[in-house]
Amino acid sequence: MLIFYVGSLASLFLTSLYRLNEDGSGIEKVIGLQNYKELAHNSVYLDITLRTLKIAVLVTLLDIVLALPIAFFMAKVVSPRFRRLLVAAVLVPLWASYLVKAFSWRAIIGSPGGVLDKTFGMSPNYGEIGLVIVLAYLWLPYMVVPIYAGLERLPDSLLDASSDLGAHFGFTFRKVVLPLLMPAIVAGSVFTFSLSLGDYIAVDLVGGNTQVIGSVVFDTFSADLPFAAAFAVVPVIIMVAYILGIRRTGALENL
Secondary structure: OHHHHHHHHHHHHHHHOOEEOOOOOOEEOOOOOHHHHHHHHOHHHHHHHHHHHHHHHHHHHHHHHHHHHHHHHHHHHOOHHHHHHHHHHHHHHHHOOHHHHHHHHHHHHOOOOOHHHHHHOOOOOOOHHHHHHHHHHHHHHHHHHHHHHHHHOOOHHHHHHHHHOOOOHHHHHHHHHHHHHHHHHHHHHHHHHHHHHHOOHHHHHHOOOOOOHHHHHHHHOOOOHHHHHHHHHHHHHHHHHHHHHHHHHOHHHHO
């Protein structure tokens, strides 16, 4: 795994330093930073990078908001018998094909003629909003499971003690539960953020004219492989910076 993972990243970075021949017929294996200079000097690619970051952040925040009550209900409210059923219900969608789920959402949010449009007369349609909704649905289990695991390790006695001291549920959740859940939330955010950052299939199906890093890399690699490799390095750098930033907060030490 180390050889395949690190080797592929090293190959990606090395390819990003090459360039096409002047006639575009092949790759000239001359080391240089010309692809990165083009990325830095062309505002279009900066806009695409910022748009990709925005979508990944929105998906992560939406999944956190959805996963917290779901995981809390599973871990602390229902009986153990129903708890197992709910865990299975959260995990079962992961067994379904990614393409099946994405095409299903295409039928749901499309306008005109989509399920939402026919039922309610309105729909987000294909675009950034629809893309955020679909990605949040696709990656939600990756947020629910870590938070559920964190809540299972949380002693019920802490909640009882907070209640006995007169704290209402909202105060207990903000001051007791949420701080202890931060490592679990961080773990889930790594999955949802990274998966959203590199997605291009859902973008093609429900994103409309939206361009993100993954879609540009997919559209470019057959014509200009070194440049596509350079743009593909960008989300790798973002994820490394994200993980290092999380590490500085100390949240990863408790995972």
